[in-house]
Amino acid sequence: MNSKAADRIATGVFVAIAITIVTILAGLFFYIFVNGFKHISLEFLTSPSSNVRAGGGIRDQLFNSFYILFITMLITVPIGIGGGVYMAEYAKPGKVTDLIRTCIEVLSSLPSIVIGMFGLLIFVNTTGWGYTILGGALALTIFNLPTMVRTTEDAIRAVPRDLKEASLALGVTHWHTIKTIILPAAFPSVLTGAILAAGRVFGEAAALLFTAGLSTPRLDYTNWNPFSEQSPLNIFRPAETLAVHIWSVNTQGLIPDVNEVASGSSAVLVLSVLIFNLLARWIGSLIHKRATATK
Amino acid sequence: MEKLLPAKDRLLKSKRSRLDGEFRGKLIVILCAVIMISATIAITIFLGTKGMQSFTKNGISIIEFLTSTNWNPTDKASPMYGVLPFIFGSFAVTFLAALIAAPLGIGGAIFMTEIAPSWGRKILQPIVELLVGIPSVVYGFIGLTVLVPFIRENVGGLGFSLLSGMIVLAVMILPTITTIATDAMSSLPNHLREGSYALGATRWQTIRKVLVPAAMPSLLTAIILGMARAFGEALAVQMVIGNVRNLPSSILDASATLTTIITLNMGHTTYGSVENNTLWSMGLILLIMSFAFILLIRYLSSRRKLR
Numbered sequence: 310m311n312s313k314a315a316d317r318i319a320t321g322v323f324v325a326i327a328i329t330i331v332t333i334l335a336g337l338f339f340y341i342f343v344n345g346f347k348h349i350s351l352e353f354l355t356s357p358s359s360n361v362r363a364g365g366g367i368r369d370q371l372f373n374s375f376y377i378l379f380i381t382m383l384i385t386v387p388i389g390i391g392g393g394v395y396m397a398e399y400a401k402p403g404k405v406t407d408l409i410r411t412c413i414e415v416l417s418s419l420p421s422i423v424i425g426m427f428g429l430l431i432f433v434n435t436t437g438w439g440y441t442i443l444g445g446a447l448a449l450t451i452f453n454l455p456t457m458v459r460t461t462e463d464a465i466r467a468v469p470r471d472l473k474e475a476s477l478a479l480g481v482t483h484w485h486t487i488k489t490i491i492l493p494a495a496f497p498s499v500l501t502g503a504i505l506a507a508g509r510v511f512g513e514a515a516a517l518l519f520t521a522g523l524s525t526p527r528l529d530y531t532n533w534n535p536f537s538e539q540s541p542l543n544i545f546r547p548a549e550t551l552a553v554h555i556w557s558v559n560t561q562g563l564i565p566d567v568n569e570v571a572s573g574s575s576a577v578l579v580l581s582v583l584i585f586n587l588l589a590r591w592i593g594s595l596i597h598k599r600a601t602a603t604k
Numbered sequence: 605m606e607k608l609l610p611a612k613d614r615l616l617k618s619k620r621s622r623l624d625g626e627f628r629g630k631l632i633v634i635l636c637a638v639i640m641i642s643a644t645i646a647i648t649i650f651l652g653t654k655g656m657q658s659f660t661k662n663g664i665s666i667i668e669f670l671t672s673t674n675w676n677p678t679d680k681a682s683p684m685y686g687v688l689p690f691i692f693g694s695f696a697v698t699f700l701a702a703l704i705a706a707p708l709g710i711g712g713a714i715f716m717t718e719i720a721p722s723w724g725r726k727i728l729q730p731i732v733e734l735l736v737g738i739p740s741v742v743y744g745f746i747g748l749t750v751l752v753p754f755i756r757e758n759v760g761g762l763g764f765s766l767l768s769g770m771i772v773l774a775v776m777i778l779p780t781i782t783t784i785a786t787d788a789m790s791s792l793p794n795h796l797r798e799g800s801y802a803l804g805a806t807r808w809q810t811i812r813k814v815l816v817p818a819a820m821p822s823l824l825t826a827i828i829l830g831m832a833r834a835f836g837e838a839l840a841v842q843m844v845i846g847n848v849r850n851l852p853s854s855i856l857d858a859s860a861t862l863t864t865i866i867t868l869n870m871g872h873t874t875y876g877s878v879e880n881n882t883l884w885s886m887g888l889i890l891l892i893m894s895f896a897f898i899l900l901i902r903y904l905s906s907r908r909k910l911r
Binding site: 312313315316318319320322323324326327329330331333334337338340341387388389390391392394395396398399400408409411412413414415416418419420421422423424426427429430431434451454455458482483484485487488508509511512513514515518519523552553555556559560568571572575578579582583585586 | 625626628629630632633634635636637639640641643644645646647650651654707708711712714715716718719720724727728731732733734735737738739740741742744745746748749750775778782806807808809811812829832835836837838839842843863866867868870871875884887890891894895897898
């Protein structure tokens with residue numbers, strides 16, 4: 310009966326581990342939301358932040374986060390899909406393909422702070438732009454590209470072979486097949502992957518510290534000229550994102566209500582990432598249902 | 605007039621434009637692949653040369669840089685550039701975090717695949733995915749407001765310590781380890797389990813003697829990927845570890861890692877100064893370590909293929 314007892318003890322240990330993981334998550338979410346939602350109000354979301362006084366909001370940071378995310382995805386998605394198409398459709402097994410795979414692996418395992426340093430070296434100092442939204446977006450592109458390429462490649466490989474073969478058999482050229490048959494069929498998975506990647510970018514801070522900077526100029530939201538200094542749309546202005554803001558209020562600690570601002574910002578940040586994840590799942594299952602006609 | 609062209613010519617023309625499109629399309633996707641290669645090479649070359657500058661241009665000895673425990677770059681008379689305490693801090697916090705996260709992550713994976721494959725997985729899988737989604741600064745912030753005061757009052761020390769850093773990192777890398785370990789366990793062929801049960805082994809014996817050894821290379825890969833993430837994490841650690849320049853003597857002592865020193869000092873040192881250059885050298889160490897982790901994972905996966 311000794312082995313039976315050991316079996317029972319082991320099962321107990323595994324259940325305990327599972328409970329621990331659940332508790333950690335529940336505790337984290339409970340803490341973030343209970344503490345954060347107290348401080349979220351319309352005023353908090355729509356007033357500019359303050360450097361020294363209490364009562365600052367996160368309007369600019371929130372806008373910057375979404376704007377940098379948008380610019381990043383604008384660069385990442387086309388390049389990522391192109392790279393994915395190359396890997397799935399054109400790459401022949403050999404040294405070059407191995408090299409690209411190694412590059413993807415290297416890029417995806419680089420610490421984000423190292424990417425931030427590279428961004429500082431190239432997009433800030435060498436180009437002479439200083440801290441800019443564009444520099445931040447380019448750094449995040451490096452950070453995000455491997456994920457996007459892998460997602461696209463997997464999505465294309467999951468497209469049934471019959472579709473491609475039928476198209477080629479009709480005399481349609483390879484590129485035209487990719488454009489009109491394969492990419493539309495792979496679109497749902499690519500979209501889901503892109504949204505999940507967006508959630509990751511949204512919470513990223515280390516790569517942005519030295520590329521998009523820790524400050525935001527005074528913004529005038531009625532100014533829509535993207536070349537004006539005060540316009541929120543200007544991509545050559547420094548921009549502090551929400552994630553960076555949480556870090557900087559805590560380390561600089563100049564404002565008296567650090568805890569309130571940081572809790573509120575954390576809750577907004579986590580909630581946004583959560584919405585990204587749910588959106589990705591929802592769209593994924595919606596399109597899956599449509600495509601397979603199941604309920 | 606184009607309308608009067610014979611059908612033959614029109615067909616030929618349209619075929620040529622198709623082929624042009626074919627060529628252009630291929631060019632575009634090849635360009636995308638080239639962008640990725642050049643980004644990787646550019647990162648290696650630029651960070652490599654910039655990181656070597658403190659040795660080549662400023663004449664700091666590499667041996668002293670890597671083995672001295674004196675970090676005092678602001679001293680006018682005799683500035684010291686020894687980063688051993690930070691290298692030690694990085695490794696210590698990474699290993700300790702893996703020490704906590706590995707049993708939890710692999711245990712969670714075994715729970716999901718072996719103990720309760722139906723409902724357990726349905727609950728735990730989304731939870732692990734949610735944990736991945738929490739941004740690292742939020743982990744750092746919670747560590748700062750909950751963990752640090754808790755350790756200060758209940759365990760001792762200042763609260764800002766290796767212990768806080770390792771707990772925050774352990775929670776951060778837990779989802780990475782769990783996800784990969786779950787994939788590894790569930791991709792094991794079912795006849796392994798059936799064969800073991802048919803011999804009369806209990807579930808625990810099956811897990812310990814058959815399944816875990818079979819999945820070992822993948823489980824190690826999971827742990828190393830988690831460690832790679834912990835090694836490069838900057839902001840969350842920086843917020844809880846205390847950032848002092850001394851070698852810690854216990855896990856309750858404040859400490860610093862390579863990433864935290866870079867984060868803290870990059871902003872307020874002059875670009876091109878000696879102190880700034882040593883920060884780039886630390887960045888180079890991070891880059892080299894991330895290559896080392898990749899090589900280690902490659903080695904493990906080649907072992908997996910041999911089996």
